[in-house]
Amino acid sequence: MKLEIKKIGINGEGIAYDQKKPVFVPGTFPGEVVEATISEKKAHYAHAKINRILQKAHYRRPSPSPIEEQLGHPFFGIEYEKQLTFKLDLLTEALWKYAKVKRHWVRKINPSENEFSYRNQCKLPIQERQGKLVCGLFSPNSNQFQVVHHFLTHDPEVERIRKELLAILNQHHFPAYSHKTKQGLRYIVIRCIHGISQATLITGKDTLNKCLIDDFKKIPHLHSLHQSWNTSKQSLQFFGERTKLLFGKKHLLIPFSSIYLHVSPEAFFQLNTKQAEALYHYAVSKVDPCHILVEAYCGIGVMSLLASSKAEQVYGIELNPHAIQDAKRNAELNHLDNCHFECADAADGLYKIAKKQKIDTLLIDPPRSGLDEAMLEAILKSQPDRIIYISCNPATLAKNIAVLKWKYQILTIQAFDLFPQTPHVECLCLLSKVQK
Numbered sequence: 023m024k025l026e027i028k029k030i031g032i033n034g035e036g037i038a039y040d041q042k043k044p045v046f047v048p049g050t051f052p053g054e055v056v057e058a059t060i061s062e063k064k065a066h067y068a069h070a071k072i073n074r075i076l077q078k079a080h081y082r083r084p085s086p087s088p089i090e091e092q093l094g095h096p097f098f099g100i101e102y103e104k105q106l107t108f109k110l111d112l113l114t115e116a117l118w119k120y121a122k123v124k125r126h127w128v129r130k131i132n133p134s135e136n137e138f139s140y141r142n143q144c145k146l147p148i149q150e151r152q153g154k155l156v157c158g159l160f161s162p163n164s165n166q167f168q169v170v171h172h173f174l175t176h177d178p179e180v181e182r183i184r185k186e187l188l189a190i191l192n193q194h195h196f197p198a199y200s201h202k203t204k205q206g207l208r209y210i211v212i213r214c215i216h217g218i219s220q221a222t223l224i225t226g227k228d229t230l231n232k233c234l235i236d237d238f239k240k241i242p243h244l245h246s247l248h249q250s251w252n253t254s255k256q257s258l259q260f261f262g263e264r265t266k267l268l269f270g271k272k273h274l275l276i277p278f279s280s281i282y283l284h285v286s287p288e289a290f291f292q293l294n295t296k297q298a299e300a301l302y303h304y305a306v307s308k309v310d311p312c313h314i315l316v317e318a319y320c321g322i323g324v325m326s327l328l329a330s331s332k333a334e335q336v337y338g339i340e341l342n343p344h345a346i347q348d349a350k351r352n353a354e355l356n357h358l359d360n361c362h363f364e365c366a367d368a369a370d371g372l373y374k375i376a377k378k379q380k381i382d383t384l385l386i387d388p389p390r391s392g393l394d395e396a397m398l399e400a401i402l403k404s405q406p407d408r409i410i411y412i413s414c415n416p417a418t419l420a421k422n423i424a425v426l427k428w429k430y431q432i433l434t435i436q437a438f439d440l441f442p443q444t445p446h447v448e449c450l451c452l453l454s455k456v457q458k
């Protein structure tokens with residue numbers, strides 16, 4: 023059937039309409055006319071597969087990485103400026119749909135300096151092809167593994183180390199993970215920030231022999247290698263319960279803005295280092311001098327540490343025990359003794375602090391799922407004067423703002439592009455308590 027693509031969907035796919043019902047067509051963009059076949063029909067919408075583009079969008083470009091384009095980076099096929107326009111559209115639409123926030127509140131997106139090579143970390147599944155280990159990704163919404171030989175989005179150092187690790191493993195005929203034997207290589211995780219790199223091999227029950235480890239030690243600028251054992255059947259996590267250092271330093275030690283940071287392999291760190299710096303500086307610039315600053319979902323504590331000179335006391339709350347250990351170490355490393363970190367659920371931690379003292383400013387940067395009901399209730403009860411909410415998911419941000427609007431008004435919404443070639447966007451929303 024012939025379809026005219028009208029708008030962009032949240033997964034970066036084109037949306038056409040057939041008898042007023044949306045038809046999602048991956049690989050297409052607004053303004054295009056395509057010939058497509060319906061692949062799945064539901065009561066209120068349908069999915070279609072593109073056969074031929076009859077009329078191309080003027081902003082289309084030859085994809086610099088067709089394989090990544092298919093695997094979660096659908097914007098590879100369009101000019102970067104247009105990617106930013108679509109991200110802004112998706113953000114403003116979600117804010118209007120769920121929270122009735124008008125478009126003029128949202129500022130122009132702060133673009134990424136690097137359109138490619140921006141990912142400081144890869145977390146990739148491993149499989150075997152013709153007796154050799156290969157890295158790849160699963161197709162969106164399926165368990166079909168696709169081999170990827172080169173990732174244009176990765177930092178070149180991440181790519182170099184990934185290829186060298188795989189080559190050595192293949193020289194030693196190391197197998198891919200099998201659920202049957204619970205042995206072999208399952209995932210490879212590499213992080214490289216400011217040229218300092220840390221890799222983790224996630225395996226079954228295997229013990230890596232000395233010869234293999236000695237060969238890994240020869241990889242230039244691989245500062246540490248870890249092994250994590252993960253034999254769980256339905257693992258959504260990459261890391262297993264136990265992770266061991268094979269060589270090098272236990273934590274990555276990196277300079278970041280005005281501070282130094284320890285980062286454990288298991289801790290979260292923003293993928294796009296330069297843009298993370300821009301985002302954090304902007305967030306810190308929105309903290310007014312105050313007595314008590316709380317950062318919930320603080321990870322390794324970067325924003326708490328950067329904002330520490332603006333508050334008498336800073337409290338960070340985080341669920342991941344590895345990240346909170348890093349945060350405590352980072353406070354010590356930077357001699358910031360007004361920063362305190364606690365491993366707790368965000369809502370529980372916030373209640374605990376609010377019981378003892380008045381919170382002036384609350385910084386929050388939750389996972390994609392946004393704030394849960396308990397956290398929304400904790401915020402509305404503890405009533406900080408200002409909230410700086412950083413989100414990587416416009417839909418959950420907008421739904422949460424709809425609730426917070428009972429007591430808060432929006433002062434600014436500023437988005438940052440941390441993930442070029444994808445429809446994802448990071449967004450900071452500054453809220454202030456309505457005085458009654």
Ligand SMILES: C[S@@+](CC[C@H](N)C(=O)[O-])C[C@H]1O[C@@H](n2cnc3c(N)ncnc32)[C@H](O)[C@@H]1O
Nearest residue numbers: 290319320321340341342366367368387388389
């Ligand atoms: C998007 S990351 C932000 C981390 C940090 N702000 C940064 O920029 O590095 C979200 C963090 O929330 C933590 N987290 C997830 N659920 C949580 C919860 N219920 N309570 C506290 N922290 C949680 C995760 O472990 C992760 O470190």
